[in-house]
Amino acid sequence: MKTPQTALLLVGSPKPGESSSESLGAYLLEGLEKHDVTTQTLHVTKAVRSNEAVEELLAAVASADLVVLSFPLYVDCLPGPVIRALELIAARRAAENGTADATAGPVFVAICQSGFPEADHSAVAIEICRNFARSARLKWAGGLVMPEGGMLNGQPMSKMKGRMRSAAGALDLAADALATGRLVPDEAVRLMAKPAFPPFAYRFTANWGWRSQIKKQGEGASVDARPFA
Amino acid sequence: MTANLPGAALLLDGRADDELTLALAHEALVDGLSADGWAVDDWRLRDEKIAWCTGCFKCWTTTPGLCAHRDGGRKVAERWVPSDLVVFLTPVTFGSYSSELKKAVDHMIPILLPFLRKRAGETRHQQRYEHRHDLLVVGTVPAGQADGPEAQTFRRQVERNTYNMQPPRWAVGVLEQGTNDAEVRAAVNALLAEVGVHAARDAVGAGRSEVVA
Secondary structure, X not given: OOOOOEEEEEEOOOOOXXXXXXXXXXXXXXXXXXXXXXXXXXXXXXXXXXXXXXXXXXXXXHHOOEEEEEEEOEOOEOOHHHHHHHHHHHHHHHHHOOOOOHHHOOEEEEEEEOOOOOHHHHHHHHHHHHHHHHHOOOEEEEEEEEOOHHHOOOOOHHHOOOOOHHHHHHHHHHHHHHHOOOOOOHHHXXXXXXXXXXXXXXXXXXXXXXXXXXXXXXXXXXXXXXXOO | OOOEOOXXXXXXXXXXOOOHHHHHHHHHHHHHXXXXXXXXXXXXXXXXXXXXXXXXXXXXXXXXXXXXOOOHHHHHHHHHOOOOEEEEEEEOEOOEOOHHHHXXXXXXXXXXXXXXXXXXXXXXXXXXXXXXXXXXXEEEEOOOOOOOHHHHHHHXXXXXXXXXXXXXXXXXXXXXXXXXXXXXXXXXXXXXXXXOEHHHHHHHOOOOOOOOO
């Protein structure tokens, strides 16, 4: 695997504002920049909105040495707009590089964060990313899964480093490896998958948080309303 | 196997184009269900304006059970909840669903409650509704790929969905592109039988076609 000079972060969160996916991806880019890698960030939902934006996305992928996709788990999978982007990238690369060797294409790495305390929820999503890399003739460098993404809640990793110690350590290891032309190390995968809180504590805190939000924003509606029953 | 009494089936058609095997599978699904007296809500998603789910979670906090966006996305829960059988039809896309199908599936969030509970060793969202829906998923792969890595991921994807959707019965089939009409019908009927559509079960005859893995 060659040493990257340029890296592209694809933020796969469909949220219009801050997202945990962007926080994680941005932290990885910071690590790459320490190795003098030039970085660029695109938001996938915007990138599939118009033909012009799609062309910009495809050009950015074509010119990057390393592509990082950071996304939230949506219904056990990648969010719809991320699948759309991957369909477009794979189709363009198939049209342009039909017989190209995978090792000649950009390196591809995926980061998936979910709102569950178990990393296993995201295993299939990472498989899907690996399949995409094969299909699009990108060099698969590995996938990182972060459980309990709700704890990050879109804040920059630098503000959360104490609570996100494992994730930060994992991303530091991954950045060092990727910047020097190596695959994401197993130790990074293991660290990233480690929940920051015990699962029972996470469930309790998450449920409390939802009740609190519903109380503030619920406009008097019953939390367990069944509008289509 | 207990047969399903004819009920309501929601067919989420995630085809992006008119690929022949998917078209044949679509026809076989509609015919098999209709022949058994099922009411089929045949929803061609590529013709529907459904905004991407933005993960705003207003369907949990502000308008519980309802998507905040007043487009086709809100109709997903509305059409999904009363159905007895939900069918996904899609080209296998990197081992997952097409973006056309996923734009609708992402809008099933309001069918769940935000609250987390441990179930069968993993954390899950609680169900908002008591009524459960059987699930049938049909995907297509290029010829010769029914046991390839994408097809294998696809089966795992569907299985993982069942942990969260909790269908009483479910089945997944992968058809190879280029499969002829008779083989597609046999495979689809076998899958329908697996989810208790009894006219299809009776029509299966010799059993499952090998194109269904």
